Amino acid sequence: MKTFITRKLISFSLLLVLVLSSFAVSGCSKKAAKEVSIAVFVPGVIAGSPTYEMLAAGSVEAVEEYNKRTNQNVKIDVIEAGTNQAEWSSKLTAVTAGHKYSLIVSSNSSLPAIIEPLTEQFPEQKYLVLDAYLENNRNVATVNYNQREQGYLTGYAAGLATTADPSVFPYANSAKKIALVAAQEYPVMNEIILPAFEEGAKAADSGVSVEFRIVGNWYDASKSADIARSLYEEGVDVILPISGGANQGVISAAQSLNFYVTWFDNNGYDKAPGLVISSMALEQKKLAKEMVSAYLEDKLEFGNAKTVGIKDGYITFVKDDPVYRQNIPAAFIDQLSAVEADIKAGKLKLPAANK
Numbered sequence: 001m002k003t004f005i006t007r008k009l010i011s012f013s014l015l016l017v018l019v020l021s022s023f024a025v026s027g028c029s030k031k032a033a034k035e036v037s038i039a040v041f042v043p044g045v046i047a048g049s050p051t052y053e054m055l056a057a058g059s060v061e062a063v064e065e066y067n068k069r070t071n072q073n074v075k076i077d078v079i080e081a082g083t084n085q086a087e088w089s090s091k092l093t094a095v096t097a098g099h100k101y102s103l104i105v106s107s108n109s110s111l112p113a114i115i116e117p118l119t120e121q122f123p124e125q126k127y128l129v130l131d132a133y134l135e136n137n138r139n140v141a142t143v144n145y146n147q148r149e150q151g152y153l154t155g156y157a158a159g160l161a162t163t164a165d166p167s168v169f170p171y172a173n174s175a176k177k178i179a180l181v182a183a184q185e186y187p188v189m190n191e192i193i194l195p196a197f198e199e200g201a202k203a204a205d206s207g208v209s210v211e212f213r214i215v216g217n218w219y220d221a222s223k224s225a226d227i228a229r230s231l232y233e234e235g236v237d238v239i240l241p242i243s244g245g246a247n248q249g250v251i252s253a254a255q256s257l258n259f260y261v262t263w264f265d266n267n268g269y270d271k272a273p274g275l276v277i278s279s280m281a282l283e284q285k286k287l288a289k290e291m292v293s294a295y296l297e298d299k300l301e302f303g304n305a306k307t308v309g310i311k312d313g314y315i316t317f318v319k320d321d322p323v324y325r326q327n328i329p330a331a332f333i334d335q336l337s338a339v340e341a342d343i344k345a346g347k348l349k350l351p352a353a354n355k
């Protein structure tokens, strides 16, 4: 009887050891072989938002090239979080808590505040955020653009156009009024982009004044068209739209009323040839591709916040476009190129205040 109980106890403890060790082994091997897979978390929708389009395209390209080169099968999913910003935090929490992705890639300056609490809750999750700034979090890498340079050059273009002689820009009036139509207010908009737009415009001509209007979201093109129309009636003849899908409303108002548009983030010349007078592009596709490739090769440093700009080639004045060259006066393009060259050469210093 005693031996029977002892034998049973022994076999039970053996089973226990086996079960426990198998847990340990599976836990270990799972960790060691934690699969590399990537999610692109789009805070908004891709359609109409060049920065998000470039983010997804660059990340996907990096994975495809890596898979081809190494004969691997790294997975990448693009997840659109939608336009309701109140849901972004819970959606990102769900994506993180699913433990499906070793890296979550995203873009925009509001993401670090959403990610920071998650890195405490899920210390194994890594994040890469472009167009954002966060220092000293060992699970997060960020790359920020010097949008003071981007805003300044755009303002300079608008300032030159609004003060131009009608023989150069036929739709320029004498009011010296320009405007920025933003989707919403946010620290980078209020503290960097808008002031830099004004700084650049006033550098071109100190008599220029800047209007600032808010659409209220990143998609309502009929609202932005109404705003653009009323600005035009107040004497504004150059508008910078930064409102994602709603930018189209400013373009259609420009086409029906005849005023000028300065474009942000990518090449916008095709949208309204002859009316879009500048495009200050972010090389976000290139940056996303480089950073995701670095991650796949285990070379991405987390805990780091980088800032890039004109000098590094991640912000560019797009000028080698035939539509642009055919429709916009060469002297204006040259003047703007000279300012860009001054920034590149360090003659004009516009350091970024990181937000």
Ligand code: RBF
Pocket (backbone or CB within 6 Å): 043, 044, 045, 048, 049, 050, 051, 052, 085, 107, 108, 109, 110, 131, 186, 188, 218, 242, 243, 244, 245, 264, 265
């Ligand atoms: N840019 C877009 O093109 N589309 C968007 O839907 C969009 N949503 C944003 C939401 C928030 C909360 C913030 C802070 C920025 C957003 N951006 C969006 C702006 C983008 O990050 C960047 O500031 C501008 O495109 C100017 O480069």
